Amino acid sequence: MSVRPDVDVLLRTGPFHEALRAAIDRSGLTLERLRERLARRGIHVSLATLSYWRLGRSRPERADSLRAVQAIEAILGLPRHSLESLLGPPRPRGRWAARRRATGRYGSMLQPAQSLAETVDELVGPSDGNLRLWCQDDAVTVGGEGAIRRIHTRQVLLAVDGHPDRHLAVYCADPGTDPDAIVPEAVENCRLGRVRRHPAAPVIAVELLFDHALPAGQTHLLEYAFTVEGGTEAVDYRRAFRYPVGNYVMSVRFTEPRLPVRCFALSQHDDGPVERGADLVLAPGRLVHLTAKDVPRGVLGIGWEWT
Known part of the structure; x- marks a missing residue:
């Protein structure tokens, strides 16, 4: 029975x-x-x-x-x-069905690209195209053994069309990380919806649900985090932007005893190559940061070198 x-x-x-x-x-x-x-x-x-x-x-x-x-x-x-x-996002209809693939792709901005597409595409819905980033702050913590342990994100989202009621958060961990070791958390002003992990690659996509649909022109402040249990040695953290963002702050905090000998900015415009930028100062509090304004589609990041 x-x-x-x-x-x-x-x-x-x-x-x-x-x-x-x-x-x-x-x-x-x-x-x-x-x-x-x-x-x-x-x-x-x-x-x-x-x-x-x-x-x-x-x-x-x-x-x-x-x-x-x-x-x-x-x-x-x-x-x-x-x-x-x-329920997930509404089923695509009309013009949305034709443009869904375009808005859901990160191209080659983040790797592994194929695994990312396989994880993200199922969750991309109309809300994705109806939201833009007003500003964002990423705070990254690197453990004493050199692996990224936590990424805490604070965002202000702007509804530009329709009535978006959710946001899609994505994280690609370093190669060799167990996909099940990436734990999402809805910290403030949102709640977890569907969670998709790639079966073989360290990629996770998470719906962050709002308490109400946003009319066009309204902003929404939320916070979420990814915690990585285990992980492998990291040499950078990158944030990909599929849409422009007004203001962005990234900070990376290193945990003693292991500290990098050099930190530097990283950037990638659209689907072009990753470029190394200026060196960044590691403050006495073991914190390094970068800021950017009017960020176009592409990638910003902080890289570092170990001894």
């Missing part, structure tokens, strides 16, 4: 329709009773629509449908956003 997965497990792993079906079954409510409960809250969803959602024949995508999902979570006694986070 087969055993159906537990509701709490399905709420973490999905898919949406199976988690919804299991939660409804556990509640003891019929679809008709659920529809009535929604109507009492001023949310009107047809019985056929609820049935299609439960069977996986369609899924909620419009704003009123997402409000219905949030109400269903409350009616069924589920954690807030537990069902909603399983």
